[in-house]
Amino acid sequence: MRLLIIEDEPGIAGFLKDGLEEEYFAVDIAYDGKTGLDMALINEYDLIIVDWMIPALSGIEVCRQIRKSGNLLPILFLTAKDTLEDVVFGLDAGANDYIKKPFEFEELLARIRVQLRTKNKADDSLSAGIVSINPATHQVFSGSQEITLTPKEFALLEYLIRNKDRVCTRSRIIEHVWDIHFDSDTSVIDVYITFLRKKLDAAGSGNLIQTIRGVGYIVREPSVS
Amino acid sequence: MSMKPANPVKKRDFFFTDWSVMSLRNRIAFYYTSATAVLIALMFTSIYFMVESVVYRQFDDEIRNQISAILSESHISAHDFKGFDNIKEIDNENNDNDNDNDIDSKKKKKVNVDTDFVQLVNKNGEIVNKSTNLSWCSLAFNPNESGATFFNSHFEGSMVRQAQIPLINSQGITEGYLIFAVPVKNAIIVLNDLRAIFLFSFPVIILTLFVLTRLIAGKSIRPIEKVIATAEKMSQTNLDQRIPLPYHHDELYRLSATMNALLDRMEDAFQREKDFTANASHELKTPLSIVKGTLEVLVRKPREREHYETRIQFCLKELNRMARLIDQLLMLARHESNKINPRIEMIALYPHLESVIERMRLSASAKGIAITVDHTENDRIAADTGMLEIIIENILSNAIKYSPSGSSISIVTERSANTLVCRITDQGIGIPEEKLLAIFERFYRVDESRNSGTGGFGLGLSIVKKLADLQQIKVSVSSKENRGTTFTLIFPDGVTKSS
Numbered sequence: 001m002r003l004l005i006i007e008d009e010p011g012i013a014g015f016l017k018d019g020l021e022e023e024y025f026a027v028d029i030a031y032d033g034k035t036g037l038d039m040a041l042i043n044e045y046d047l048i049i050v051d052w053m054i055p056a057l058s059g060i061e062v063c064r065q066i067r068k069s070g071n072l073l074p075i076l077f078l079t080a081k082d083t084l085e086d087v088v089f090g091l092d093a094g095a096n097d098y099i100k101k102p103f104e105f106e107e108l109l110a111r112i113r114v115q116l117r118t119k120n121k122a123d124d125s126l127s128a129g130i131v132s133i134n135p136a137t138h139q140v141f142s143g144s145q146e147i148t149l150t151p152k153e154f155a156l157l158e159y160l161i162r163n164k165d166r167v168c169t170r171s172r173i174i175e176h177v178w179d180i181h182f183d184s185d186t187s188v189i190d191v192y193i194t195f196l197r198k199k200l201d202a203a204g205s206g207n208l209i210q211t212i213r214g215v216g217y218i219v220r221e222p223s224v225s
Numbered sequence: 226m227s228m229k230p231a232n233p234v235k236k237r238d239f240f241f242t243d244w245s246v247m248s249l250r251n252r253i254a255f256y257y258t259s260a261t262a263v264l265i266a267l268m269f270t271s272i273y274f275m276v277e278s279v280v281y282r283q284f285d286d287e288i289r290n291q292i293s294a295i296l297s298e299s300h301i302s303a304h305d306f307k308g309f310d311n312i313k314e315i316d317n318e319n320n321d322n323d324n325d326n327d328i329d330s331k332k333k334k335k336v337n338v339d340t341d342f343v344q345l346v347n348k349n350g351e352i353v354n355k356s357t358n359l360s361w362c363s364l365a366f367n368p369n370e371s372g373a374t375f376f377n378s379h380f381e382g383s384m385v386r387q388a389q390i391p392l393i394n395s396q397g398i399t400e401g402y403l404i405f406a407v408p409v410k411n412a413i414i415v416l417n418d419l420r421a422i423f424l425f426s427f428p429v430i431i432l433t434l435f436v437l438t439r440l441i442a443g444k445s446i447r448p449i450e451k452v453i454a455t456a457e458k459m460s461q462t463n464l465d466q467r468i469p470l471p472y473h474h475d476e477l478y479r480l481s482a483t484m485n486a487l488l489d490r491m492e493d494a495f496q497r498e499k500d501f502t503a504n505a506s507h508e509l510k511t512p513l514s515i516v517k518g519t520l521e522v523l524v525r526k527p528r529e530r531e532h533y534e535t536r537i538q539f540c541l542k543e544l545n546r547m548a549r550l551i552d553q554l555l556m557l558a559r560h561e562s563n564k565i566n567p568r569i570e571m572i573a574l575y576p577h578l579e580s581v582i583e584r585m586r587l588s589a590s591a592k593g594i595a596i597t598v599d600h601t602e603n604d605r606i607a608a609d610t611g612m613l614e615i616i617i618e619n620i621l622s623n624a625i626k627y628s629p630s631g632s633s634i635s636i637v638t639e640r641s642a643n644t645l646v647c648r649i650t651d652q653g654i655g656i657p658e659e660k661l662l663a664i665f666e667r668f669y670r671v672d673e674s675r676n677s678g679t680g681g682f683g684l685g686l687s688i689v690k691k692l693a694d695l696q697q698i699k700v701s702v703s704s705k706e707n708r709g710t711t712f713t714l715i716f717p718d719g720v721t722k723s724s
Contacts, residue, residue: 009511009514009515011511011512011515011519011539011543012511012514012515012518014519014539015515015518015519015521015522016518018519018522019518019521019522019525022522022525022526053507080506080507080510080511080514082506101510101511101513101514102510102513102514102517102518103514103518104521105518105521105522105525106521
């Protein structure tokens with residue numbers, strides 16, 4: 001999952017990136033509103049965290065512009081403005097959630113998970129066939145057997161399962177699993193897919209990820225025969 | 226549970242309470258009407274008594290004339306009375322009526338009370354003689370009065386004005402009295418009518434006056450009602466209401482205008498206070514969030530020693546920044562409430578300049594900035610040393626912060642007349658002219674993006690201003706963009722200050 005953080009305080013942006021990357025997110029940072037808006041409109045993000053008081057363009061304006069472009073991706077406000085009016089104003093501008101500074105990092109993580117939660121599902125867990133993953137604990141199970149994955153492997157599998165029964169092109173996979181600093185050499189995907197397949201094979205669900213030649217990969221829900 | 230003392234019952238005089246809650250319009254009406262009531266009462270009474278006395282004086286004059294006519298006609302002298310014997314008949318020649326005297330008929334006939342009557346009595350009050358028209362009746366005699374008197378009396382059911390003249394013989398002894406009476410019925414009717422009119426009109430006038438005054442007072446204080454209504458609508462969060470100005474440029478207009486000006490100032494002060502709080506909370510919360518978040522992320526997983534060290538160093542830097550901000554906020558707060566009085570003493574400026582420069586040398590040399598001082602020998606000023614150094618330090622640290630590497634900062638002191646002038650000039654980025662006025666405001670920073678790139682909070686110059694004001698030091702600033710900024714400190718005349 002790829003996130004964009006629009007925050008002018010390098011200190012805050014810094015630890016957010018640190019902490020979120022440890023949670024297997026790909027994280028991009030913009031230090032002002034204008035850059036942030038451009039990045040949000042050009043790249044595909046799964047979620048945006050935006051500060052209210054940022055130079056060039058306020059967080060509110062960034063939020064409005066994104067919504068105006070018809071993009072419905074989740075937007076979290078992260079700001080020191082803490083009055084009731086501010087919260088209401090922020091949410092009305094199109095934000096999905098509003099977190100006041102100073103905040104608990106764990107709470108931020110939980111709120112991000114809520115926003116990424118698949119529709120019509122009560123919890124965060126994702127599954128395809130007998131493979132199920134838990135984004136909160138970063139655990140992967142094949143049946144009842146746990147599979148140990150590296151963060152990148154996990155992120156890749158998570159993305160594929162979130163988009164199951166849909167073809168994930170190489171470029172989309174790069175966009176959502178790696179951050180902006182990654183040069184778009186898509187051969188790295190093949191390497192990770194190989195690692196993933198090996199580990200899944202060992203747990204007995206080897207044919208979960210299928211290759212669509214020349215396009216990308218797909219995870220299919222096995223048809224019950 | 227704590228016992229709450231019972232509410233003390235306010236025992237106030239009912240009358241007093243009633244008065245204290247009386248509305249202004251009622252009070253104005255009441256006072257005005259009371260004053261007018263007293264005046265009108267006095268006026269009515271005096272008019273009544275004046276008319277009465279004029280009427281009676283007229284009667285008395287007439288009576289006097291009649292009496293002298295009777296006396297001369299009857300050859301009686303009031304001062305040389307010869308006795309009753311030689312008086313045969315007294316009658317008023319004005320008695321034009323029934324002289325066809327028939328005793329019997331007269332007896333039965335009711336006495337005509339519309340004519341004058343004469344009666345002579347001896348000193349014991351026994352009737353000696355009387356005019357025929359008195360018939361069987363007699364006039365009242367007042368034995369207690371020995372001199373000539375005029376009085377009102379009742380005669381046959383109607384009012385008469387009576388005169389009682391003593392008749393004195395040649396020895397000076399009162400032998401008897403001549404009593405004369407004229408009817409005053411018409412006059413009494415007039416007087417009674419007058420009194421009735423007065424008594425009736427008085428309450429009507431007073432009542433009408435009260436109602437009218439109350440109406441007028443109510444109308445003239447209506448702008449006050451508007452003031453109250455507006456004030457009631459106002460609250461701390463909603464200070465944008467203003468009192469509508471009345472049409473007439475009177476006292477109420479001035480009151481409303483003054484109130485509006487006060488509200489303007491209050492709104493301004495509240496807004497500044499709100500901005501200050503918002504700024505302070507942002508500036509304090511940001512480093513707090515950074516430290517908290519960094520540490521939270523740090524403890525989630527075991528890490529390399531190096532990783533810990535860089536993050537902890539980073540947090541310490543943020544904490545130091547926060548400590549600086551708290552220091553500055555506290556300093557401002559303390560001086561804001563004027564709790565600290567400057568300890569003004571006569572000092573030489575130069576040593577303090579030197580000690581501040583010494584402290585700043587590290588940060589200046591890090592940017593390759595040279596600080597030169599050109600000072601006058603005669604630089605004694607009246608100032609608080611601690612505050613003075615803070616002022617210089619804040620100005621200097623700004624100069625260093627906004628100057629390019631390798632530039633220079635010059636400090637010049639010179640004496641002009643009785644004051645000492647100190648100029649601190651840098652070759653920095655300067656301040657746009659339209660922003661010069663704002664730089665002394667709390668949390669104001671010329672560079673609007675509030676990131677900590679330059680490390681300032683926008684409090685330094687507001688502290689300078691505050692401290693300078695406390696010591697009567699004048700601070701001014703001039704600047705050219707990209708050329709540099711000059712801060713000028715003008716110290717007060719220390720000679721007169723210390724004496």
